[in-house]
Amino acid sequence: MKILLDAPEHLWRLIERKKFFPAAWLFLLTRVIHRALVRSEEQDDQAWKSQGIDVLADFPLIQRQWEIVSQFRSQIVHKATLWLRDANSAEVCFPIFFVFPMKLI
Secondary structure (H helix, E strand, O other), rough: OOOHHHHHHHHHHHHHHHHHEEEEEHHOOOOOHHHHHHHOOOOOOHHHHHHHOOOHHHHHHHHHHHHHOOHHHHHHHHHHHHHHOOOOOHHHHHHHHHOOOOOOO
C-alpha cells in the first residue's frame, strides 16, 4: 500500500527528470499491486474476500490512489514521445513501444 501512496510523487519526479523507463516500471508495479489488492473471488480462490477482507470497503484510499496513478500512463507516453522526437534514446523507446503498446501517428 505504501507504494501506491508514494507513487504519484515519484512518478512526477521521474517524468521531470526524463527517466521514462523507471517511470513506466513504477507505473506497471503499481498496477500489479492494485490488481492484486482488488482481485475478485471469481479470479482467484485466494482473493481477499474469501479471507473476509473487503479491500475496497476497508481501504478506500487504495482506489483513490490508483485513480491518481492511472493518469500517469498517458503522461509517460506523451512526454516520452515528445522527447523521442527530439532525441533518439533506447530508454524512451522501451516504455513507449513495449510497456504501453499503441500506435504513434
